[in-house]
Amino acid sequence: MKVMVNTGTSVIQAFYEKKGSTLKDEYRQSAAVAFMDLKDMQKLSLKSRDKIKIKSEWGEVVLYVDISYDAPHEGMVFIPRGPWANIIISPETYCCNVPTYKGIPAEIFKTDEDVLLVSQLMNKVYNKYNLDDDKLTDKPVYKKRMI
Amino acid sequence: MIEKPITDYDEEVRNCSCSYCGNNCDDITYLLKDKKIVGVRHACRIGASKIINDQDQRLLNPLVRNDEGILEETTWDVALDKTARLLYESDRPVLYGWGETSVEAIKKGIKIAEKTGAVMDNQSTICHGSSIQAFQNVGHPVMTLGEVKNRADVVVYVGTNPMDDHPRHLSRYTTFPEGFFRKNGRKDRTVITLDPKYTNTAKVSDEWIQFNMNEDYLLFDALRMLLKGESLDEEEIAGVPTSQLENLIQIMKNAEYGALFFGLGVSQTLGKQKNVDMLIQLVEDLNRYSKWSMLPMRGFFNVSGFNIALTSETGYPYGVDFSRGYPRFMVGETTTIDLLNRREPDFFMAISADPGVQFPGYTIKHLINIPTIQIDTHWGPYTELADIVLPSTRVGVETEGTAYRMDSIPLFMKKVIDKPENCHSDEWILTQLYERIEILKQEEDN
Secondary structure, eight states, rough: EEEEEEEEEOHHHHHHHHTTTTTTTHHHHHHHHHOOOOOHHHHHHHHHHEEEEEEEETTTEEEEEOTTTTOTTTTTEEEESSSHHHHHHHHOOTTTTTHHHHHHHEEEEEEEEOOOOOHHHHHHTTTTTTOOOOGGGGGGEEEEEOO | OOOOOOOOOEEEEEEOOOHHHHHHTOOOOEEEEEEEEEEEEEEOHHHHHHOOOTTTTBBOSOOETTTOOOOOOOOHHHHHHHHHHHHHHHHSSSEEETTTSOHHHHHHHHHHHHTTTTTEEEEEGTTTHHHHHHHHHHOOOOOOHHHHHHHOOOEEEEEEOOOHSSSSIIIIISSSSOOOTTTTTGGGGGEEOOOOHHHHHHHHHEEEEEOOOOHHHHHHHHHHHHHOOOSOSSSSEEEEHHHHHHHHHHHTOOOEEEEEEEEEHHSTTTTTTHHHHEEEEEEHHTTTTTTEEEEEEOOOOOOHHHHHHHHHHHSOOOOOOOOOOEEOOTTTTTTTHHHHHHTSSSEEEEEOOHHHHHHOOHHHHEEEESSSEEESSBGGGGGGGGGEEBBOBBBTBBOOEEEEOEEEOOEOOOOSSOOOOTTTTTTHHHHHHHHHHHHHHHHHHH
């Protein structure tokens, strides 16, 4: 289904972001969510907390779905700001320095794939250090110094 | 579940300034037990979470990536020397962030940028940069939040949802408080929200006007036409019935004191600074009939402070490039996102900011190829991409400093508790870096 993506702050996502628990499941549950109009969800036979793959010109990502409490907004999907939303938004600044975070055309499909945790997502999408996915969890991975 | 009030504390520290959003609420009380914060009074949900904070992901020691790509704890000397050398030897360094640190630290940052020919930029570049451009284009009818509290009878929110991202904005400054000329608080005010979504702010407003995304410019232009007495041939503009717009303009025209707040809904959609241009001109036109002023809803607690500090030091608000030895500012050229999209920088340092949360994926992809440094308090998405991590302290909790509220009022932020042993303030870290860069320069000169 074709939709328009809108991103922005939600109070719950900001709560976990500022609390500093971005690696944990609580942050994933609050930020890796596409809030949809109930009518749109019915069109794809989606239930709350089902998973969708959302695809734009810039990338694709798997998210949970939830009923938007800001409805009605048929044809528009709201995703809280965060590493998941970033993958699909447009970096185009039109020479005005601000990327286009809002109003991005995208397409959504129902899926069974997993929604990744932050550490796994960053490793999978950007793969800077080629780390082993199994070792990445909801806790920081680092080596302690021997004293 | 209703949580019981916290009674198990032994010290109360009053009048602290919150370190979350541009509201900079300075009436916060911290509740301490054994020199640790156990509770917060008056703060909103997000502010309290920032002050009390999750300790599981707190950065406590400097970290450097080893050959296997795993971060490893190290000493301050090793981490600082490595950072200073990388920064000194790079051709196109970018120093980004600054929104959540003090003006004192920013000042040190500017000195480093000048010394190393770096680009100095902050979160304006991804949020209200376009608003600042519009202020330079058209002007800015400013106000302070105190004025709004005491005088405003009409408050308009455009493309912003303060109930979610500035939770105390309505209750502390604009809508609910009793003001000198607005004795009955909420009853004396009309609140109107213009937003494509039925946001939490729209839910507490008197009127919600839903308009189509990416049609902001059209909408504001139509409002200006109506204000000037022209009639519209269309029945609907940007998805809003013309009669509703006529009604809105009547309310705005008849206001005794109007305050307009706009957010990223205006500055991040298509049109960008042109949307804000048009909005400013609408406010300008309204001043022929009544007193109107406006403010952008600035996000972080000191994002406005950076613009002020940098303007006073260099003459430009953000995205200042020192690579030619003198400050240069060119929208779309010397700004972080454009630089990264063009794959230009060869060094990237984020100071109290998380590009992993804030930047588009395409932009982040350049950070894979270049050295990345993080100065922050918590492990976040950006730490997963950082080569060197320098743990810092929280301004307003563990370090004192100055920050500017969204209406450009400077506020002092107290130090309340002690910092973790091996963390240092942003100001200390930047001073150390500056000294090390000086030594490297002297070595080269000799």
